[in-house]
Amino acid sequence: xxxxxxxxxxxxxxxxxxxxxxxxxxxxxxxxxxxxxxxxxxxxxxxxxxxxxxxxxxxxxxxxxxxxxxxxxxxxxxxxxxxxxxxxxxxxxxxxxxxxxxxxxxxxxxxxxxxxxxxxxxxxxxxxxxxxxxxxxxxxxxxxxxxxxxxxxxxxxxxxxxxxxxxxxxxxxxxxxxxxxxxxxxxxxxxxxxxxxxxxxxxxxxxxxxxxxxxxxxxxxxxxxxxxxxxxxxxxxxxxxxxxxxxxxxxxxxxxxxxxxxxxxxxxxxxxxxxxxxxxxxxxxx
Ligand SMILES: [Zn+2]
Numbered sequence: 640x641x642x643x644x645x646x647x648x649x650x651x652x653x654x655x656x657x658x659x660x661x662x663x664x665x666x667x668x669x670x671x672x673x674x675x676x677x678x679x680x681x682x683x684x685x686x687x688x689x690x691x692x693x694x695x696x697x698x699x700x701x702x703x704x705x706x707x708x709x710x711x712x713x714x715x716x717x718x719x720x721x722x723x724x725x726x727x728x729x730x731x732x733x734x735x736x737x738x739x740x741x742x743x744x745x746x747x748x749x750x751x752x753x754x755x756x757x758x759x760x761x762x763x764x765x766x767x768x769x770x771x772x773x774x775x776x777x778x779x780x781x782x783x784x785x786x787x788x789x790x791x792x793x794x795x796x797x798x799x800x801x802x803x804x805x806x807x808x809x810x811x812x813x814x815x816x817x818x819x820x821x822x823x824x825x826x827x828x829x830x831x832x833x834x835x836x837x838x839x840x841x842x843x844x845x846x847x848x849x850x851x852x853x854x855x856x857x858x859x860x861x862x863x864x865x866x867x868x869x870x871x872x873x874x875x876x877x878x879x880x881x882x883x884x885x886x887x888x889x890x891x892x893x894x895x896x897x898x899x900x901x902x903x904x905x906x907x908x909x910x911x912x913x914x915x916x917x918x919x920x921x922x923x924x925x
Pocket of ligand 1 (some may be wrong): 786787797798799801804823
């Protein structure tokens with residue numbers, strides 16, 4: 640069964656083509672990819688010489704599964720009809736990106752457990768959950784907007800308009816805002832906050848310590864809600880800085896939870912968790 644899997648992230652889009660397993664995976668800028676979906680897809684299909692029957696797409700951002708549309712955040716595009724340009728390649732399924740990621744980890748990661756939570760810390764924060772081997776999707780397919788859970792009360796605004804949300808502090812997009820609120824110092828982006836931390840900058844250190852505290856609060860809430868056996872962490876911020884984002888989290892979460900602290904580790908599939916979840920959908924394993 641030839642398949643086409645497309646993971647449209649806030650910054651990059653991964654496209655994988657294969658049959659059972661991936662034959663090829665290509666990376667594009669999401670803005671470029673969304674401008675001309677068909678020509679990118681035509682090219683990769685031609686290269687792999689694969690007859691496509693199934694198409695699965697995951698998108699970072701809210702979506703409406705029945706209408707086949709999603710609303711990409713941070714791209715100055717209001718709405719993308721994703722099903723329409725892809726229908727000619729095969730049957731199209733669309734799925735939330737974190738939901739797909741937990742599915743990928745569950746089927747193809749090295750975990751061997753039936754109660755698994757996946758958390759992405761990237762431009763935003765979100766989660767996917769498998770409980771007793773069952774995927775949770777929600778009525779609109781938008782399960783897992785955990786970045787919008789309130790974890791503090793000091794007036795930092797989230798992109799959604801509310802205050803005190805987890806991703807308003809700890810996501811890649813918002814870490815510099817937290818730094819400025821906390822220390823008065825302006826950082827260009829999250830990368831600079833981490834770089835300055837590693838150089839010993841006092842303001843960056845204060846920010847990273849706060850980030851660790853807020854991340855522990857967010858993860859503790861998830862552990863109390865879902866009682867997972869394991870939590871897998873992905874997303875660019877976590878994958879680029881596992882020592883600051885993931886290491887030590889188990890101990891911090893343990894003191895904040897009623898439930899037993901699970902294993903918390905970085906993803907075994909690295910940046911391809913979402914893509915492997917789409918592969919599971921195409922292979923009929925979802
Ligand atoms: Zn929010």
